Structures are given as structure tokens and as C-alpha cells.
Amino acid sequence: MSNLKSEEKKSDNIERHVFQISDFASDAKWSPDGLFIAIGLVSGPINIFDSRNGDRKTLDGHEFGTMEISWSPDNSKLVSVGQDGHVKIWDVKTQKILKTLKGGAQWVEHVSWSPNGEYIASSAGKILRIWNSDGYLFQEYKGHSSTITAIQWNAKGTEIATAAYEKIMIFLVGVNEPKITLPFPSSMISLTWHKNGKWIVAGTQEGSLCGWAVPPTDESHLAIDGYETKVTQLSWSKNGKSLATAGGSMVVIWDFSGKGPNNKKPLVLRDERRITQMSYQNDGDWLVSGTKDGSVLFWKTVVPEKPRLVYEIDATINQLQWSKDGSSLVICSEDGKVRIWKTPRG
Amino acid sequence: MSKTSQNVETTQPASIPVPVTVVTGFLGSGKTTLLNYILTQEHGKKIAVIENEFGEIGIDNNLVVGADEEIFEMSNGCICCTVRGDLIRVLGNFMKRKDKFDYILIETTGMADPSPVAQTFFVDDDTKDSFDLDAIVTIVDAKHVWQHIDDSSECQEQIAFADIILLNKTDLVTPAEIDKLEQKIYSMNSLVKIHRTQNSVIDLDKILNVKSFDLKGKLEKKPDFLKEDLPFEWIGKYKISNGTYEIDFKEGPDPSINLAIIPVKESDDIESIKDMGVTTFSNNIGPYSDGDLFTQSENPIKFTFPDKGSSKIRFKIDGSESDTFAIFTEHLPSEYDMKVSSGEQVFEPIESKIYPHSHTHDNTVTSIGIDISGSVDYNKFNDWLGDLLRTKGTDIFRSKGIISIKDREDRIIFQGVHMLLDVVSDRNWEDGEERNNQLVFIGRNLNREEITKGFSSCLI
Numbered sequence: 001m002s003n004l005k006s007e008e009k010k011s012d013n014i015e016r017h018v019f020q021i022s023d024f025a026s027d028a029k030w031s032p033d034g035l036f037i038a039i040g041l042v043s044g045p046i047n048i049f050d051s052r053n054g055d056r057k058t059l060d061g062h063e064f065g066t067m068e069i070s071w072s073p074d075n076s077k078l079v080s081v082g083q084d085g086h087v088k089i090w091d092v093k094t095q096k097i098l099k100t101l102k103g104g105a106q107w108v109e110h111v112s113w114s115p116n117g118e119y120i121a122s123s124a125g126k127i128l129r130i131w132n133s134d135g136y137l138f139q140e141y142k143g144h145s146s147t148i149t150a151i152q153w154n155a156k157g158t159e160i161a162t163a164a165y166e167k168i169m170i171f172l173v174g175v176n177e178p179k180i181t182l183p184f185p186s187s188m189i190s191l192t193w194h195k196n197g198k199w200i201v202a203g204t205q206e207g208s209l210c211g212w213a214v215p216p217t218d219e220s221h222l223a224i225d226g227y228e229t230k231v232t233q234l235s236w237s238k239n240g241k242s243l244a245t246a247g248g249s250m251v252v253i254w255d256f257s258g259k260g261p262n263n264k265k266p267l268v269l270r271d272e273r274r275i276t277q278m279s280y281q282n283d284g285d286w287l288v289s290g291t292k293d294g295s296v297l298f299w300k301t302v303v304p305e306k307p308r309l310v311y312e313i314d315a316t317i318n319q320l321q322w323s324k325d326g327s328s329l330v331i332c333s334e335d336g337k338v339r340i341w342k343t344p345r346g
Numbered sequence: 347m348s349k350t351s352q353n354v355e356t357t358q359p360a361s362i363p364v365p366v367t368v369v370t371g372f373l374g375s376g377k378t379t380l381l382n383y384i385l386t387q388e389h390g391k392k393i394a395v396i397e398n399e400f401g402e403i404g405i406d407n408n409l410v411v412g413a414d415e416e417i418f419e420m421s422n423g424c425i426c427c428t429v430r431g432d433l434i435r436v437l438g439n440f441m442k443r444k445d446k447f448d449y450i451l452i453e454t455t456g457m458a459d460p461s462p463v464a465q466t467f468f469v470d471d472d473t474k475d476s477f478d479l480d481a482i483v484t485i486v487d488a489k490h491v492w493q494h495i496d497d498s499s500e501c502q503e504q505i506a507f508a509d510i511i512l513l514n515k516t517d518l519v520t521p522a523e524i525d526k527l528e529q530k531i532y533s534m535n536s537l538v539k540i541h542r543t544q545n546s547v548i549d550l551d552k553i554l555n556v557k558s559f560d561l562k563g564k565l566e567k568k569p570d571f572l573k574e575d576l577p578f579e580w581i582g583k584y585k586i587s588n589g590t591y592e593i594d595f596k597e598g599p600d601p602s603i604n605l606a607i608i609p610v611k612e613s614d615d616i617e618s619i620k621d622m623g624v625t626t627f628s629n630n631i632g633p634y635s636d637g638d639l640f641t642q643s644e645n646p647i648k649f650t651f652p653d654k655g656s657s658k659i660r661f662k663i664d665g666s667e668s669d670t671f672a673i674f675t676e677h678l679p680s681e682y683d684m685k686v687s688s689g690e691q692v693f694e695p696i697e698s699k700i701y702p703h704s705h706t707h708d709n710t711v712t713s714i715g716i717d718i719s720g721s722v723d724y725n726k727f728n729d730w731l732g733d734l735l736r737t738k739g740t741d742i743f744r745s746k747g748i749i750s751i752k753d754r755e756d757r758i759i760f761q762g763v764h765m766l767l768d769v770v771s772d773r774n775w776e777d778g779e780e781r782n783n784q785l786v787f788i789g790r791n792l793n794r795e796e797i798t799k800g801f802s803s804c805l806i
Contacts, residue, residue: 024442042442064409065443083411083439106412109435146416147432165418165431187418187431205431205470206420229471248471274471292475318442334442 015342017054021047025332027068028319031075036092037330038078039319039338040066046080048092051328051340059090060097070113070120072133079120081108087122089135099135110150114157119173121160123148128162130173141176144169150191150202163188163202170200170214184210184223192234192243199243199256203231207247213260220260227252233278235287237301238326242267244287244301246278251289253301269299271307277317283326286343290317296331313339363478364440365555366450368463370504371485372494373456376514380485380546381453389550392446396436397453409447411436415455417462420469427469427765428462434470441476449554450477457500460484460507461743461764467559468766481558484508485546488527489518495530502711505531506743506788509558510539517544521698522680525580528700529678535788536713537746559761577627578674581619582695583610584686587669591688593659595651598682604631605675606646607661609668616699623674634659646674670696711743714794716801719782721752726804731760731767734800739765741792747785750775752806 027040039047046059046066062082069080077098078090087103090096103111104124111122113133120131125147130139146165153160159179161170165187169178182200188210190203201211207227213220228248235244241257251269254261273291280287280301287299289307294314297307319332331339371377381395395410413432420427433452440447452463460482467479484504494501505511511531516524528540541548595603606626610619627646634640634647640661649659663671675684678700686693727749735742745762757772775781787797 026439026442042439065439067439107439146418147435149431149435165416205418205429205434 013343017051017340019049019054019056019338019340021332021336021338023336024334025319025338026066028321028330028332028338029069029071030321030323030328030330031071031092032073032324033075034323034325034328036075037323037338037340038069038071039330039332040069040080040082042066044082046078046090047338048078049338049340051323051342057092057095059095062086062088067107067109068111070111072113073115073117077113077133079111079113081111081122081124083107085124087111087120087129087131089120101131101135101137103129110148112151112153112160114153114160114173115155116157118157119153121151121153123151123162126164128160128171130160139171139174139176141171141178143178149187149189152191152193152200154193154197155195156197159197161191161193161200163191168200168202168212180214180216182212182216186210189230190232190234192236194243194256195236195240199260201234201243201245203227203234203245203247205230207231209245209252209254211260220262222261224254224261229274233275233289235278235280237280238283242301244278244280246275246289249274251275251278251287251299253287267301267303269301269305269307271297273297277320279320279322279329281322281326282324284343286322286326288320288322288329290320290331290333292316294333296320313337363476364447364450365480365557366437366452366467366477367480367554368452368454368460368482369485370454370458370460370482370507371456371514372487372491372501372504374490375456375485375487376512376543376546377453377456377485380483380512380548381451383546383548384451384550384554387550389554391448393449393451394440394447395451395453396433398455415458427465429466429469430462433463433466434473437473437477441472459500459503461503464507464763465766468763468768478557479559481509481553481556482507483510483512483553485512485514486527486531488513488515488524488542491527502534502790503743505538506535506711506790508535508538510541510553510556511535512541512543512546512548512553514543514546516542521694522683525678525680525698525700529579532700534711534713536715537744537786537788576620576624576701577604578606578623578676579701580675580678580698581616581623581701582673582675582679582698583612583614583616583619584671584673584693585612585669585696586663586671586686586688586693588663588666589688590660590662591686591693593661593673594656594683594685594687595649595658596656596683597651598677600677602648602650603676603682604646604648605659605673607663608672608674609663609666610670610672611668612670612696614670614672616697619672620699620701623672627674710790712789712792712794714787714792714797716747716785716798717782718798718802718805719780720805721750721781722783722801722804723806724751724754727751727801730800730804734797735762735765735767738789738792742787742789744788745786747783748772749783749785750781 023041023043025039026042029038037049042065045061048057062084064083066080066082080088085104087101089099103122108124122129126144128141131137144164148162148164150163168182170180172179186204186206188202189205193200209224211222231247233246242253244253253267255264275289276292277290287301289297296311298309299307313333315333315335317333321330329341369377396413398415413436416431417428418431629645631648632645634649747760749758755774759772760769
């Protein structure tokens with residue numbers, strides 16, 4: 001436990017650890033088993049922390065900066081993309097690079113390992129590429145008319161959705177034409193797919209939320225205005241019944257049970273602080289938001305109320321994510337600190 | 347380790363917004379030359395350039411990244427509100443770097459309308475927080491711009507949007523042609539600062555960190571055209587002494603020209619000479635008939651051109667101790683191809699300056715200035731400006747103003763890009779300071795009378 005530096009004990013029973021990294025985190029991802037946290041740095045390297053003992057491994061990462069990372073479902077590999085135009089597959093145990101793939105002539109912005117472990121999808125500018133897990137490129141779609149702003153696999157790993165200006169497209173793996181195109185007159189910047197694949201939802205630059213049942217029907221189409229700013233944060237509750245969304249200083253939780261949120265009143269969590277990150281606990285009721293002014297807010301999401309717990313960190317929160325089992329929270333802030341908080345259940 | 351992580355020294359605290367200069371201009375005007383020039387100067391700054399080509403390259407301490415000019419329409423009710431989605435992403439990424447850049451330059455393609463870039467800094471919260479739009483710099487090819495200036499809306503917009511214009515390649519055209527071009531540009535955009543350059547070489551202090559979009563202290567200096575109209579449009583300083591001279595004119599747009607010749611010192615700066623000219627022109631202007639010999643005197647003369655062909659004024663300097671004279675002309679000498687000579691010797695001015703008239707020619711892009719004393723009713727003003735920008739926002743490229751509101755101690759300052767408006771409270775009006783309102787609208791098909799009338803109706 002030598003590398004674990006515990007922060008001052010507080011009466012809330014949260015076990016806290018803090019690590020210093022050399023730079024801002026551009027991405028932070030828990031390994032699927034919840035034991036490791038991988039952090040891509042804006043300056044290039046990737047750090048992997050063992051949440052049990054604080055051991056740190058460092059991967060070389062990407063020249064000019066790492067943009068996104070994604071774990072293989074078996075926890076053994078990591079794929080990363082960066083500003084050097086590459087997609088890199090790493091062996092986590094040995095920290096060796098297994099494959100360097102050409103991801104584009106420019107920044108490769110997004111990468112995602114399919115939940116079934118078979119594919120790696122990435123986007124660079126307007127181009128979507130899909131490799132098999134050994135790094136063999138078998139699909140390259142160049143038909144987007146504007147930059148892809150988000151990519152998202154369905155839970156089975158058989159279909160991938162892309163978000164861009166004025167449209168969401170859904171592709172079947174191996175078929176190089178969109179299976180479904182969902183138009184919406186706005187610039188989509190965040191995207192999420194419901195666990196059972198029944199809903200696809202996007203946040204927009206203009207402070208709105210749009211969504212469709214899959215397959216889409218007219219009655220189920222969502223077009224919700226009224227967020228203060230662009231909607232960057234989308235997070236499903238543990239049972240997939242509600243979707244928490246954030247834009248500006250508001251968290252809005254929509255009920256996706258049954259026929260979806262149309263004609264239902266959302267739960268609105270209000271606070272004056274501008275939200276930069278938000279994550280719903282995967283196995284519990286805590287919703288946590290991180291803010292521009294460096295606060296971490298814990299909300300119980302049953303009734304609209306003030307946050308139950310508020311912690312001040314004093315540096316803008318730029319990454320925040322619950323581990324898959326809901327036991328640990330990673331919080332990265334712009335002063336280059338990584339915090340891992342382990343919470344008691346309930 | 348990556349290259350950039352070797353420069354981990356934070357050169358400025360995260361909280362200070364990073365200034366951004368936008369460089370526009372037609373293909374071949376000298377944008378790339380300017381960017382290369384800036385990057386290679388010893389300014390100690392760490393600069394990132396966002397340009398419209400793919401790829402990312404490090405140049406010494408600096409970085410050049412590609413962006414693809416993705417323009418998004420915002421469906422926020424402004425029909426003309428467009429933003430650059432790629433800029434939001436690329437700037438968002440710069441913001442995260444610990445080895446922060448001191449300065450960002452954005453290069454646009456030759457045909458780009460600058461408004462989506464400018465509007466991005468008004469619309470996106472994260473961009474607004476972390477970056478300050480410093481200025482839009484437009485590079486104009488002094489030789490080739492005439493091919494576009496009257497027909498190309500992109501060319502007109504780039505001039506109309508500019509805070510600073512670099513008249514580049516001035517070595518390829520005559521001083522008279524440059525004068526004419528400056529006059530034309532001022533008539534389109536009265537707020538712009540023009541610098542003449544060759545090979546895009548310019549003192550960087552003139553184009554970086556100029557805070558054109560910083561409302562505080564802006565318009566503190568009256569834009570040129572809001573100043574009193576001068577009785578002359580041009581001053582030229584000539585190195586001439588006792589002797590007889592001829593000033594040749596070709597036919598020009600007006601049938602007559604007023605002119606004065608005053609002895610000055612070579613070291614006099616042109617602004618002080620200007621004041622002497624104003625005094626002289628306040629005297630009676632005497633007639634001059636073709637062929638007369640006139641002696642430099644206290645009165646200016648009015649020279650009426652004969653019906654046809656070229657003509658000349660002859661003047662004599664006699665018994666003067668001065669070896670430098672200033673010639674003031676009512677119109678631009680370039681419009682008449684004016685030439686000063688003595689015998690075989692032709693004289694060029696050792697220094698000259700244009701004082702553009704506020705009246706505009708037949709350009710579709712114009713500047714409209716309002717300068718009215720008094721105070722306005724806040725609600726009426728708000729309604730009027732809101733309505734104006736709503737209905738004419740597509741045609742109004744930029745607007746700026748200082749407003750005196752009834753019952754308010756502070757000056758109210760606004761600036762707009764199309765329909766997007768920023769309004770801030772400025773310093774208080776000082777005791778004894780005359781309360782007045784100054785507004786400028788730059789755009790296409792603007793009706794001066796209507797706008798002035800509309801604003802006047804808000805006055806108490």
C-alpha cells in the first residue's frame with residue numbers, strides 16, 4: 001500500500017486516495033472488472049492505476065496527446081487514439097504495444113472497444129473505421145458530411161452509432177452503409193445507447209436533447225429544448241429506467257421506462273455551479289456531478305433536493321466516473337490530481 | 347514521451363483567457379507568409395495555429411493543427427447564427443493542455459465568411475470562458491483586390507469584418523493606387539486600422555494583443571469618421587523650397603478642387619500639420635484661374651478644372667526659409683493623377699496621409715456612424731436595437747456603440763456580430779462630461795437615415 005496516499009479522513013466513511021499525474025486527463029476509464037483505472041493524458045502518455053494498491057504503470061501513448069481510451073472487455077488490453085493520427089493497442093500487463101494502426105491523417109478523436117470484445121471502432125474527422133480486435137481494418141465509412149462527434153456501440157457489439165451535425169447514423173458491423181439515419185436539426189455532441197438497445201439519445205450544442213426509440217417511431221421521437229447550455233453529459237441509471245442529462249448547472253433526469261419520457265415530468269436537480277462531468281452510480285442511487293469551480297456533488301435521485309454531500313476540490317473537474325460495480329469513483333481535476341474514492345454501499 | 351510534454355512549464359495561469367487572432371484574406375494575399383512570419387519571430391510566445399489543412403505539426407515551440415471549417419447553423423432563432431464546430435473541438439482540446447499556448451491564430455480559407463468564427467466566441471460557453479477573440483485581421487492583396495472588391499461578397503465581408511487590414515504587396519502598386527484603395531476600404535469599414543505591408547512583414551504589436559473585441563476602453567478613441575469632417579482628404583509633405591512649381595491634374599470625379607500649400611518643418615508630424623491645414627482652410631478660399639501664378643499664401647485656393655483635358659496650377663515659393671511644404675487637397679490626388687514638378691524634376695511626397703470623408707460612395711458595404719448627445723430611454727433603446735438586429739441582422743456584420751442611458755451613472759457599451767450582442771457596463775460618466783451616444787454599424791444595404799431616425803426616437 002506504499003503508493004497510496006490517503007487524504008484526511010472525513011466522517012462520511014468514504015475512503016479517499018489521491019495521486020498526482022503530470023498533466024490534465026483527457027480521458028479516464030475504469031477497467032471492466034473495476035480494479036484498474038486508465039487515464040489518458042493531454043500531453044501523450046497513459047497512466048494505469050491499480051485501485052487496490054496505487055501501483056502505476058505508464059504507457060507511451062501518443063505524440064501530441066492522447067484523446068480517448070477504451071478497455072477490452074477481458075481487462076487485458078487497452079486501445080487508445082491520439083493527435084498523432086494513430087490507433088494503438090496495448091497489452092496492459094506488459095505495457096507493450098501490440099499494434100499501431102493508422103487512424104487518420106489528423107486527430108483520431110474517438111475509440112471504443114465493442115462490448116463483445118470483437119471489434120474496435122474509431123473516428124477521425126468524418127471517417128468511421130472498424131477493426132477486428134487483432135487490428136485488421138475491415139470497414140471504413142467515409143460518407144459523413146461533417147465530423148463525427150461521438151460513437152457508441154450497442155450492448156451486443158453488433159451495431160455502432162455515430163453522432164454528427166444534423167444526424168445520427170446506425171451501422172451494422174460489416175455493412176458499409178448506415179442501417180438507419182436519424183435526422184435532427186442541430187449539432188449533436190454527445191451520444192448514448194440504452195443497455196437493451198431500445199433507445200438512442202443525443203445531447204446538442206444548442207442546449208437540447210433528442211432521442212429515438214430503436215427502431216424509430218414518430219410517437220417516440222424526443223426533441224427537448226430548454227437546457228442552459230450544450231448538453232455534454234449523459235448517464236443511465238443502474239436499471240436503465242432513467243437517463244441523467246446535464247447542460248449548464250442543471251441535471252435533468254428523464255424516465256425511459258415504458259414508452260419513454262414523452263409526456264412525463266423529468267426530475268430536475270438544480271444547483272448554481274456549472275457542471276463539467278456527471279456520472280450515475282452503476283449499482284446504486286448516487287448521482288455525482290463535478291463542476292467548473294471544483295466541487296463534487298452527491299445527489300440522491302429520488303426527489304428533487306439539494307445535493308446530499310458537497311466536496312470542494314478547488315480545480316475544475318475534467319473526468320468523473322463510477323466503476324462498473326459502483327464501489328469506486330474516479331475524479332480527475334485540472335490541477336493534475338486523480339482521486340479515487342471508495343464509497344460504502346447505500 | 348511526446349514532444350509537447352517536454353514544454354511543461356506553464357506560461358500562464360489557467361484562468362487567464364488566451365487571446366485569439368483570426369486571419370482572413372483571399373488566396374494568394376499573403377496569409378501563409380504572415381503566419382510563417384509570426385511563428386519565426388522572436389516573441390517568446392508559444393503559439394498554436396489552427397489552419398484549414400489536415401494534420402498536426404510542431405514547429406519549434408509552436409504547433410500547427412488542421413481543422414476543416416465546419417460551419418453549423420444554430421437553431422437558436424438567429425437565422426444568420428452560424429458557428430464553427432471544428433473550432434469548438436480543437437480549442438476545447440487546447441484548453442486542456444497543461445503546457446498552455448500563449449496565443450492562438452486561426453487561419454480561414456480564402457473564400458470564408460468570417461462571421462462563423464467570430465460568432466463561435468459569442469455562442470459557446472467553454473470557448474468564451476477560455477479564450478478572448480482579440481482581432482480579425484484581413485490581408486488584402488493591394489494589386490489584385492480590385493478584381494474582387496466590387497463583386498465578391500466574401501471579399502467585402504472580409505473587409506467589413508476586419509479590425510485590422512494589412513494592405514499587402516504595396517511594392518507592386520503606386521502610392522496613388524494605395525491611397526485610392528485605403529479610401530475605398532475606409533468607406534466600407536470606418537473602424538478598421540490599415541497598415542501597409544510588403545511580404546506580410548509587420549510589427550507584431552500592431553496585430554497581436556490589440557484587444558479589438560475587448561469592450562472596456564473600446565471606442566475611447568473616436569473612430570476617424572466620427573471626428574469632425576476635415577475640409578481636405580489628403581496631406582502630402584514635400585521637400586521643396588524657393589522656386590516655381592507646377593501641379594498637374596488629369597480629369598477627376600469632381601469639377602473643382604480646393605488646395606492649400608503651407609510651409610512646415612520636415613520634423614513636423616502629420617497630425618500637427620493637419621491642425622495647421624484646418625486653420626488655413628477656415629480662411630476664405632480664393633478662386634484660381636488656369637494659368638495664374640499663385641504664391642503660397644494664407645488662403646487656400648479653389649481650382650476649377652477646365653472643360654477638357656488636363657490642367658495645371660502654377661505656384662511660386664519666394665523668400666521662404668522653409669525647405670518643406672505641405673500640400674492639402676480637398677480630394678484624393680490619386681483621383682486626379684496629381685503630379686508636382688519643377689521643370690524636369692518630379693516630386694513625390696516624403697510623407698502623406700488620407701483623411702477619409704464620412705460620406706460613402708456607391709459600395710454596397712458601408713459603415714454608418716451615429717454621434718448624438720443626450721441620453722436614451724433604456725427600454726426604447728433595447729427594443730429598437732433588438733428589432734434592428736432581428737430584422738437587419740443578416741446585413742449588419744458588426745456593430746459597436748457607447749450609450750448614455752437616462753438615470754444611469756455608467757456608460758453602456760455594446761458590440762455585435764450579426765444578431766449576437768454583448769452588452770457591458772463601462773466606467774461612470776464623469777462630472778461635466780457631455781453625455782453622448784456613439785454607434786457604428788458596418789454592413790450591407792444599410793439605410794443611414796432610417797437607422798439614425800430610429801436611434802433618435804429613443805432619446806429622451
